[in-house]
């Protein structure tokens with residue numbers, strides 16, 4: 001299967017491989033991104049950051065754009081609804097020196113779409129183009145756009161959106177081929193990824209229903225996309241990057257980590273998180289990750305219940321070490 005793992009070249013940027021960590025609100029923080037990079041993720045994305053909040057200097061939002069020490073490349077994803085917001089966010093955004101600036105056109109959450117941002121942009125390819133033009137006109141940093149297949153089943157317009165973005169200067173397109181109405185339910189329609197990859201003259205990154213190395217291989221083979229983006233499939237499974245690379249390069253892979261090894265990985269994740277967020281926040285936020293680290297584990301429910309009661313690093317650690 002060699003040949004499926006390959007670098008992605010954008011103007012001025014060489015991404016060393018084609019296995020990405022997707023933007024995931026509430027998950028892809030410094031600690032998790034750093035862990036995924038250690039397991040071989042080729043490129044990682046911040047969660048979506050409000051351009052309006054960036055422009056206003058909101059500290060919490062600015063912090064989302066900070067890099068972990070070993071993070072040489074970082075794609076920063078922003079959400080916004082107008083070229084003016086892009087213009088106002090640019091000075092602060094550029095001061096974080098993103099490797100790639102990614103425009104969110106996929107968030108289905110009403111709080112976001114009712115402002116015209118996220119998936120609402122799918123209804124206006126012209127606005128996508130105007131925003132991309134402002135960003136691409138202000139910097140040499142590559143601009144990428146993450147789209148859905150459309151707003152709903154009557155408005156499947158990903159080709160129009162991608163072509164508008166490409167004509168305005170975008171360098172890469174990611175697609176999660178569900179409509180806004182579908183949210184995260186049902187199956188992602190990978191045929192849309194194939195069509196986009198064959199019609200748009202830019203690297204296309206596929207997203208949707210990637211839960212194993214074999215899923216990633218199948219998406220690359222079936223759709224001809226340039227790269228794939230793990231999302232829910234990487235949560236609790238940062239080793240999926242290493243396993244996928246092995247599968248793409250050698251045709252075989254190792255088993256996913258199990259039991260104690262997986263819990264230890266969770267502890268390593270917690271350790272990083274404590275370093276970046278402080279013990280209190282880290283211990284609270286890691287609960288959702290531990291839910292994922294213990295998923296499908298024999299005796300998982302029992303240990304999960306105990307983990308949910310931990311509030312200090314030491315409590316997590318002694319529980320995991322005696323498991």
Ligand SMILES: Cc1cc2nc3c(=O)[nH]c(=O)nc-3n(C[C@H](O)[C@H](O)[C@H](O)COP(=O)(O)O)c2cc1C
Nearest residue numbers: 022023024025047048146176207208209210231232
């Ligand atoms: C909890 C959660 C948060 C997400 N946050 C973002 C986000 O901030 N920006 C974005 O473009 N997509 C976001 N997504 C979408 C994912 O990046 C991905 O495209 C989608 O989950 C489909 O991939 P999957 O089926 O393999 O999970 C999010 C998805 C989930 C489940």
